[in-house]
Amino acid sequence: MAPITPSQFAEIPCRFKDTYQWLSTTTQLVLLLFLSLLLSCNSSMDPEPPEEEVIDPGNEIVDLVGAELNYRNHCGGCHGQNLSSFVEREWTYGNSFEEVVQSITNGYTNNGMPAYGATFSEQEIQELTDYILTEIDGKTQAMLEEENPDLSGLISSDDLTFRLETLTDKIPGIPWGIAQLPNGEILVTERGGRLFLVRNKGHLVEVTNLPDIVSEGQGGLLDVTIHPDFENNSFVYLSYSRANPSDSSELTTAVARGVLNGNSLSQIEIVFTALPYVNSGTHFGSRLVFDTEGYLYVSVGDRGRRDTYPQALDNAIGKIHRIHDDGRIPTDNPFYTTPGAVNSIFTYGTRNPQGMSIHPETGAVWEGEHGPRGGDEINLLEAGDNNGWPIISYGINYDGTTFTDLTELDGMEQPVHYWTPSIAPCGMTFVSGDFYGNWKNDLFVGSLKFEYLHRLKMNGNEVIGHETLLDGIGRVRDAQMGRDGYLYLVVEGPGRLMRLVPEQ
């Protein structure tokens, strides 16, 4: 097994642009500044660099100091900027001062919690601990929910005025993926392992008889989609973390399908398993989309084994796969005849792809993935592409060190867009149909870190502008076009299913 470094698990890193600020307060970050300059020099030598976005100055964290600043920059992306993941927490490793210091210092890298012993001084870790324990003292989830921004009125964007309609705010746990049925009801996955059907008027029913899902670390029940011919076959597809039948400490991303009958699945079959199983709780991916020809695409993350899997074709980890609806492998897949290659691979060199969408006009598959610290990417996928992870990247390691000096290389694809600092892009969708005027064919990406919806204004395959919407809404896990023509979101804290309703 490859050695694990904390950096491999960095999901939602800190913000580059704040480097200057830390510098004034924290001299040990001189190294980081140096490295970030090094990186930016690299990208400025790029003849045609993909556009780097300047994060809205309104989101810059400028007025905080010490522990709060460190929390916001290093922890809030995963644990919630308002410390939501610590409020009313059932602590795994204990919440005494010493235990929390231990957790922060040593991390639980196999489950996605980086170690900060090398990043912060002992005193900084103690201050962070004190900050967390003081801030959450006496707080409840209900109190946090009251602090959510009021998004009940008319909302103006650059090109459209809309209302946000909440179908339900009763989804327990972490809602992850959504799919609308032809009858208008909406399937919502909950990462802890439950599938819900949101009936009309927001009534929530649990769907029973799911495959055996392991909910651990970043894994659990992930995405859901329905068969293009659902009207006739009622097939629902689920992606989820599955345990190795012969060693339950090892997990992988798998896809099962079943027939939806009322509120129960039957005839469950596993149509895809990304081998090998890995003893890790991180980077499962995973999204499911059908393209216009009926092929199913499955995104699988690198499982925190950056240097072992994504660049090698002999395994299914850190790849996007293309399969038939029943799991058969299309013979025109790019590596179908390549000796030793896993023949479901469509593209490779991928880190943690939690967004995927089919372009409404070109039919092409687009993918969004979490970078390490910086370097979140949007990629336009073509059969056989190598998207470069971890050989080329616009990101750096969690502790500020670099793992590559390269941002481009022959034979590896450039992203259409990348974010440095990271926004932690999750579910994403192109807007299609005619409800949304000038938003048509733009790409909408949910941000876990900044808790907003990011709009990439598109002209064909090119990003021509940006807008952030619904600032502070909560961690946006999925964005999907419904069959009814509305743009739907699921958001954490509390678990809400919402749609954007354009104002006529």
Ligand code: HEC
């Ligand atoms: C990349 C995502 C990520 C980041 C960034 C992150 N954490 Fe964590 N953290 C996790 C996960 C996932 C766990 C749960 C690990 C487990 O259950 O084994 C965790 C667990 C913890 C725990 C133990 C909680 C318990 O139940 O006992 C503490 C304390 C903690 N984190 C503090 C922090 C602090 C402070 C920071 C910032 C310096 C931070 N984390 C940054 C993902 C993250």
